[in-house]
Amino acid sequence: MKSFRKELWFNTTQRREYINITSEINNCLKESGIREGLCLVNAMHITASVYINDAESGLIQDYDDWLEKLAPHAPISHYRHNHTGEDNGDAHLKRQIMGREVVVAITNGELDFGPWEQIYYAEFDGRRRKRVLVKIIGE
Numbered sequence: 001m002k003s004f005r006k007e008l009w010f011n012t013t014q015r016r017e018y019i020n021i022t023s024e025i026n027n028c029l030k031e032s033g034i035r036e037g038l039c040l041v042n043a044m045h046i047t048a049s050v051y052i053n054d055a056e057s058g059l060i061q062d063y064d065d066w067l068e069k070l071a072p073h074a075p076i077s078h079y080r081h082n083h084t085g086e087d088n089g090d091a092h093l094k095r096q097i098m099g100r101e102v103v104v105a106i107t108n109g110e111l112d113f114g115p116w117e118q119i120y121y122a123e124f125d126g127r128r129r130k131r132v133l134v135k136i137i138g139e
Contacts, residue, residue, distance in 0.1 A: 004032035012126030037138015042101030
């Protein structure tokens with residue numbers, strides 16, 4: 001069995017951003033040479049997520065609106081976590097809802113997606129450098 005590891009780095013310009021990283025993951029798969037196996041993609045920061053869904057701008061805005069209603073950024077004093085000097089209590093909750101990672105099967109050298117599925121990096125406390133781990137195992 002072969003193993004491949006790579007870190008992808010992002011520097012977002014806004015507090016919340018949603019980035020389609022499917023093409024970057026496909027590039028990692030090609031670089032790995034693995035044709036059958038599994039691909040793990042996970043956010044390596046506790047205020048960001050990786051998830052799979054449709055690449056449709058309306059849906060992405062729906063996610064953002066929904067998450068902001070569930071865990072609004074302001075007022076900052078609303079979160080006990082922010083009493084430590086942070087201002088990202090909401091980002092921790094948003095990450096918990098959206099999840100940490102995804103695992104995708106690899107079949108015949110391709111990500112084995114269902115219709116419309118794409119991999120996204122969701123940033124909830126941006127404007128600084130963050131990373132995603134890609135770990136591919138298989139033959």
